[in-house]
Amino acid sequence: MAKKKNKLFFEENESITHILEDLLDLSLLKFDDNENKINTFKVPEINQNKAVTLNTTRAVTNLNKNVFKKEPMVPTPEVIDLHSIIEKARQKNNKFIKETGISNFIEPEQVILEKAKKQGKSAYDSDILRELILERQKKKRELMGLSSIINKAKTRK
Incomplete structure (x- = not known):
């Protein structure tokens, strides 16, 4: 039974490693402008006068007491596509390199x-x-x- 659990954990860990490596490879790719225009999906503009603020609750534990805080959540218009995800990964990678001083692997x-x-x-x-x-x-x-x-x-x- 323990061997099966170890094997499953190893397989899950290995698949996560492959996924992260693929994302890192994608973040290092250079795209042409034509490729950026193909797969873009823009979130529609939101009129701030008609926008409804959504209240979300977040549980915060304080000395074994659950205290709920309401936080306003306002959606922001942004481009959601593969290119923006890759750009965010590049920015985080560059920030990591600057903070740690470790160059690209x-x-x-x-x-x-x-x-x-x-x-x-x-x-x-x-x-x-x-x-x-x-x-x-x-x-x-x-x-x-x-x-x-x-x-x-x-x-x-």
Whole structure:
């Protein structure tokens, strides 16, 4: 039973990681102006004279007492599309880089491909593909916890 829970947790964690990596990749893409115009959906303008403020309640715990505060919620007109989501992700990424001083993460595969390009080799060269495959296998083994077992077996021989 515990193995099933661990496996499910690992699969969920892995899928979340893939989703976040995809979003980060999307945030680093550059779009043309034509692509921005295709998938835009504008929220209709709201006349402030006719606008109704919605009251939302939020529970705030204060010494085991629930106190409800009413907060006015006024909808703001903005563009809702993939481009705006990506721009927000870029802004947050840039803010994170400024705050932490950590530059963008460069994937090991990109390092291998750039090194091959400097040597004048193609990305599809057999040596380069072999090196990429070995790196992927190494990562996969580390994730599954097999790398320590393989290293122990190598040292015993």
